[in-house]
Amino acid sequence: MGSFLKTLNIKPVNPGVSTGLTWLKSKGETITSYSPVNGKEIAKVTCADKKTYDAVIEKSKKAFEIWRQWPAPKRGEIVRQVGLELRKYKEPLGQLVSFEMGKSLQEGMGEVQEMIDICDFAVGLSRQLHGLTMHSERPGHRMYEQYHPLGPVGIISAFNFPVAVWSWNSMLAWVCGDVAIWKPSEKTPLCAVACQNIIQLVFKKNNVPEGVCSLITGGREVGEWLSTDNRIPLISATGSTRMGKAVAAAVGQRLGKSLLELGGNNAIIISQDADLKIAITAAVFGAVGTAGQRCTSTRRLIIHQKIYNKFKALLQQSYSQLKIGNPLLEKNHVGPLIDKEAVAMYLDAIKKCKAQSGNFIVEGAVLKGKGYESGCYVKPCIAEVKNNFEIVQHETFAPILYIMKYDTMEEAIAMQNDVPQGLSSSVITNNLREAELFLSQAGSDCGIANVNIGTSGAEIGGAFGGEKETGGGRESGSDAWKVYMRRQTNTINYTDKLPLAQGIKFDL
Numbered sequence: 072m073g074s075f076l077k078t079l080n081i082k083p084v085n086p087g088v089s090t091g092l093t094w095l096k097s098k099g100e101t102i103t104s105y106s107p108v109n110g111k112e113i114a115k116v117t118c119a120d121k122k123t124y125d126a127v128i129e130k131s132k133k134a135f136e137i138w139r140q141w142p143a144p145k146r147g148e149i150v151r152q153v154g155l156e157l158r159k160y161k162e163p164l165g166q167l168v169s170f171e172m173g174k175s176l177q178e179g180m181g182e183v184q185e186m187i188d189i190c191d192f193a194v195g196l197s198r199q200l201h202g203l204t205m206h207s208e209r210p211g212h213r214m215y216e217q218y219h220p221l222g223p224v225g226i227i228s229a230f231n232f233p234v235a236v237w238s239w240n241s242m243l244a245w246v247c248g249d250v251a252i253w254k255p256s257e258k259t260p261l262c263a264v265a266c267q268n269i270i271q272l273v274f275k276k277n278n279v280p281e282g283v284c285s286l287i288t289g290g291r292e293v294g295e296w297l298s299t300d301n302r303i304p305l306i307s308a309t310g311s312t313r314m315g316k317a318v319a320a321a322v323g324q325r326l327g328k329s330l331l332e333l334g335g336n337n338a339i340i341i342s343q344d345a346d347l348k349i350a351i352t353a354a355v356f357g358a359v360g361t362a363g364q365r366c367t368s369t370r371r372l373i374i375h376q377k378i379y380n381k382f383k384a385l386l387q388q389s390y391s392q393l394k395i396g397n398p399l400l401e402k403n404h405v406g407p408l409i410d411k412e413a414v415a416m417y418l419d420a421i422k423k424c425k426a427q428s429g430n431f432i433v434e435g436a437v438l439k440g441k442g443y444e445s446g447c448y449v450k451p452c453i454a455e456v457k458n459n460f461e462i463v464q465h466e467t468f469a470p471i472l473y474i475m476k477y478d479t480m481e482e483a484i485a486m487q488n489d490v491p492q493g494l495s496s497s498v499i500t501n502n503l504r505e506a507e508l509f510l511s512q513a514g515s516d517c518g519i520a521n522v523n524i525g526t527s528g529a530e531i532g533g534a535f536g537g538e539k540e541t542g543g544g545r546e547s548g549s550d551a552w553k554v555y556m557r558r559q560t561n562t563i564n565y566t567d568k569l570p571l572a573q574g575i576k577f578d579l
Contacts, residue, residue: 075163087288110445134282147197154190211566220248233259331542335494337526342500353525363470407447417469494537
């Protein structure tokens with residue numbers, strides 16, 4: 072067992088259901104976590120059954136009654152200590168993220184840093200939860216609005232960011248006075264167990280109520296329990312559009328609230344006035360980072376026809392220099408896909424692209440031989456396509472980059488927007504008019520629109536999320552905290568009279 076596993080208290084068989092301070096015994100199925108790095112078993116996790124699921128929910132409800140009464144700055148102090156603890160465990164947790172998920176060690180460390188950053192953000196937020204004061208139309212009245220905690224928040228996270236997205240939700244939910252119930256991806260359960268072990272250190276020391284931070288490991292069935300549970304007012308779900316639609320339907324059926332972060336089909340527009348050094352760096356990192364398994368990965372390049380051939384040559388040259396292999400080794404740029412199912416989807420997308428007359432200028436393949444025994448390592452590839460190809464309209468979670476030409480910026484923006492998804496977008500240009508057009512009402516229809524940086528790598532200070540089939544949710548910074556609270560309008564009459572609306576009078 073690796074030293075980082077021992078440091079994080081990961082055992083050969085781990086319980087996967089916790090109320091924050093206690094690990095529960097469950098008769099649920101056992102999940103085996105295999106590393107895509109070498110294809111070998113890391114450890115096992117016992118999933119929730121219905122009995123332990125209900126125990127967690129009931130404990131969370133009781134914890135909420137206590138936790139919401141803690142002053143927000145005091146809740147923020149707990150989050151501050153969580154951030155300090157994450158700093159202590161940054162290296163082993165980053166190693167586990169890399170080993171269980173397959174992203175590079177630098178990206179694994181970066182993901183833990185995102186957790187630390189959102190803790191810092193949430194600590195400040197704990198002293199800034201605010202409402203508005205408004206003038207009343209009635210004399211002798213004061214009107215204002217305030218925000219109150221919602222209750223238990225269900226968090227369904229995806230494998231590609233096995234710890235960061237949970238922290239985006241949990242840290243904000245906690246300072247808002249909510250309690251969190253986490254269902255991690257069944258593909259990366261050990262990262263969740265490790266986080267729970269770290270959180271317990273802080274919560275036990277501070278006498279935090281049991282049930283403020285809960286974990287329920289499991290597959291689709293557990294996600295369905297959460298989505299249909301009237302005891303959980305908000306479900307935050309990250310994953311595919313197909314999954315998001317199912318969650319939205321189930322939560323909507325009971326008139327609950329949902330926060331959805333779903334698929335992306337992100338494009339970079341590369342202008343004839345682009346700085347090509349910036350453009351090539353943004354394009355390659357966006358396309359191959361995390362082996363194309365980010366929701367913000369660059370899927371499409373829309374390149375001005377005057378520089379198309381020159382930029383295509385730069386792409387081919389850059390791709391020839393990529394090093395693919397063990398993501399824990401710093402020399403490698405690209406690690407494995409998460410599992411063989413993802414490899415099959417990669418191969419199927421290439422097949423469909425060729426069937427639709429896509430021309431591959433950098434061919435894809437599954438890598439074999441020493442160092443690639445897991446069968447999850449693939450070559451990043453590039454295809455010349457039309458934007459309306461059916462396969463281009465879909466998100467493939469793999470390092471497949473589609474390139475196409477444009478003539479005018481208006482045409483490029485129309486192509487950028489002409490997909491069902493609307494998460495992240497970018498334009499590389501030194502032309503101020505083009506940049507401002509891209510950011511205008513007639514520009515990108517995505518939740519994130521960047522100029523002279525790529526589609527990948529959002530900062531926690533801004534609200535993260537997208538439109539259309541991306542789901543419309545917002546997480547992390549700005550005023551994303553409001554989704555975790557309920558809004559209340561208050562009017563106070565401080566006179567000895569009660570004026571009625573529309574001048575109605577009662578002779579009483």
